[in-house]
Amino acid sequence: xxxxxxxxxxxxxxxxxxxxxxxxxxxxxxxxxxxxxxxxxxxxxxxxxxxxxxxxxxxxxxxxxxxxxxxxxxxxxxxxxxxxxxxxxxxxxxxxxxxxxxxxxxxxxxxxxxxxxxxxxxxxxxxxxxxxxxxxxxxxxxxxxxxxxxxxxxxxxxxxxxxxxxxxxxxxxxxxxxxxxxxxxxxxxxxxxxxxxxxxxxxxxxxxxxxxxxxxxxxxxxxxxxxxxxxxxxxxxxxxxxxxxxxxxxxxxxxxxxxxxxxxxxxxx
Amino acid sequence: xxxxxxxxxxxxxxxxxxxxxxxxxxxxxxxxxxxxxxxxxxxxxxxxxxxxxxxxxxxxxxxxxxxxxxxxxxxxxxxxxxxxxxxxxxxxxxxxxxxxxxxxxxxxxxxxxxxxxxxxxxxxxxxxxxxxxxxxxxxxxxxxxxxxxxxxxxxxxxxxxxxxxxxxxxxxxxxxxxxxxxxxxxxxxxxxxxxxxxxxxxx
Ligand SMILES: [Zn+2]
Numbered sequence: 345x346x347x348x349x350x351x352x353x354x355x356x357x358x359x360x361x362x363x364x365x366x367x368x369x370x371x372x373x374x375x376x377x378x379x380x381x382x383x384x385x386x387x388x389x390x391x392x393x394x395x396x397x398x399x400x401x402x403x404x405x406x407x408x409x410x411x412x413x414x415x416x417x418x419x420x421x422x423x424x425x426x427x428x429x430x431x432x433x434x435x436x437x438x439x440x441x442x443x444x445x446x447x448x449x450x451x452x453x454x455x456x457x458x459x460x461x462x463x464x465x466x467x468x469x470x471x472x473x474x475x476x477x478x479x480x481x482x483x484x485x486x487x488x489x490x491x492x493x494x495x496x497x498x499x500x501x502x503x504x505x506x507x508x509x510x511x512x513x514x515x516x517x518x519x520x521x522x523x524x525x526x527x528x529x530x531x532x533x534x535x536x537x538x539x540x541x542x543x544x545x546x547x548x549x550x551x552x553x554x555x556x557x558x559x560x561x562x563x564x565x566x567x568x569x570x571x572x573x574x575x576x577x578x579x580x581x582x583x584x585x586x587x588x589x590x591x592x593x594x595x596x597x598x599x600x601x602x603x604x605x606x607x608x609x610x611x612x613x
Numbered sequence: 614x615x616x617x618x619x620x621x622x623x624x625x626x627x628x629x630x631x632x633x634x635x636x637x638x639x640x641x642x643x644x645x646x647x648x649x650x651x652x653x654x655x656x657x658x659x660x661x662x663x664x665x666x667x668x669x670x671x672x673x674x675x676x677x678x679x680x681x682x683x684x685x686x687x688x689x690x691x692x693x694x695x696x697x698x699x700x701x702x703x704x705x706x707x708x709x710x711x712x713x714x715x716x717x718x719x720x721x722x723x724x725x726x727x728x729x730x731x732x733x734x735x736x737x738x739x740x741x742x743x744x745x746x747x748x749x750x751x752x753x754x755x756x757x758x759x760x761x762x763x764x765x766x767x768x769x770x771x772x773x774x775x776x777x778x779x780x781x782x783x784x785x786x787x788x789x790x791x792x793x794x795x796x797x798x799x800x801x802x803x804x805x806x807x808x809x810x811x812x813x814x815x816x
Contacts, residue, residue: 357808365785400657410674411645417678521707
């Protein structure tokens with residue numbers, strides 16, 4: 345398949361590539377190891393592999409930030425301290441307790457929460473098993489309100505500083521991707537969920553369904569809860585998340601948010 | 614796979630199983646160890662699919678938040694990494710699709726795999742014409758940056774296969790399970806991705 349494989353008797357480029365991954369057949373292995381031409385191709389593939397690997401290296405402190413995100417996500421759990429984080433977290437424990445208290449207060453004042461979507465447990469773990477919420481950066485990754493962790497010395501095992509969990513405003517434009525087992529009912533499901541008189545539009549293409557709606561933050565939270573309750577899975581970490589009112593700082597009033605949602609079929613592979 | 618590698622993998626699976634059990638019994642440090650052990654791989658998968666650091670980190674954090682929530686009901690006999698890779702792949706793909714649908718006017722859609730490929734998938738392939746955002750440019754050396762840009766321009770099917778291969782412990786068999794395609798397809802997609810990349814990078 346490549347013009348570089350022109351020597352008689354040389355295995356295909358696919359085979360040389362497979363050899364690099366330790367997946368070549370026995371007789372090909374013998375040839376590749378003794379052929380100068382194959383070795384040259386192999387050398388270029390090794391260089392390529394190194395470059396690709398290097399270019400995909402994770403940033404420093406990733407593990408620590410993940411742990412902080414997980415901790416922030418346990419909003420209903422008692423604020424126990426994760427031992428791994430060491431003592432520096434203790435200093436912030438009080439702040440977390442306060443924030444959790446606030447979160448509960450907000451949940452009570454907002455009201456109107458949908459019952460939790462009861463997801464069936466499939467025999468083998470799948471994406472359906474892992475819930476639909478998520479914490480992650482909003483549009484601004486270094487928003488000081490975010491629960492992000494900065495490692496003291498950049499190492500993954502160092503004690504880390506945790507910022508307290510803070511409620512965040514919903515951004516003026518929100519983009520969500522939802523997965524559904526079937527997309528035939530999206531229009532019907534949505535029109536049942538959208539508040540009366542809300543402006544919205546829907547387009548359908550061969551890869552999925554897109555909607556755009558103009559809603560207040562509270563209406564959007566309810567819509568997201570409602571879509572989730574109808575069995576769709578939200579894949580985007582952006583706020584608002586289903587049944588996580590406590591993470592949102594609601595503005596109240598009539599300020600509208602542009603909501604764009606893309607519905608994709610999750611049974612396509 | 615060599616014996617040494619197979620043994621190492623077996624040890625790793627057993628360790629994961631033990632960590633999951635410890636976490637289920639309330640040991641949070643076991644979860645921290647799982648994150649430490651596997652977050653780089655989740656990130657690599659995400660990065661290869663979404664092709665920018667910010668989104669890759671967002672996806673990676675999301676992967677582990679979901680795992681953290683679901684781990685209490687995770688079956689002990691299933692393989693943790695298989696589960697984790699699948700979540701990472703799904704979330705990254707969705708992020709990628711979302712990004713693509715936002716900039717869809719800049720994408721060229723073609724109906725067939727790259728010419729010369731014997732890929733049997735038959736799905737549509739989109740060639741993203743989008744360049745990396747400027748803030749991605751300063752973070753890597755020139756060749757890495759070029760590799761990233763070219764990786765990003767590869768059709769989704771080929772990039773995903775190569776990126777999964779980049780997570781060293783995944784065998785072709787694992788990748789074929791993750792992508793839902795045949796072993797031979799994995800082999801040819803990886804080769805095709807490499808062939809395209811080394812031509813484009815002049816290697
Ligand atoms: Zn040869």
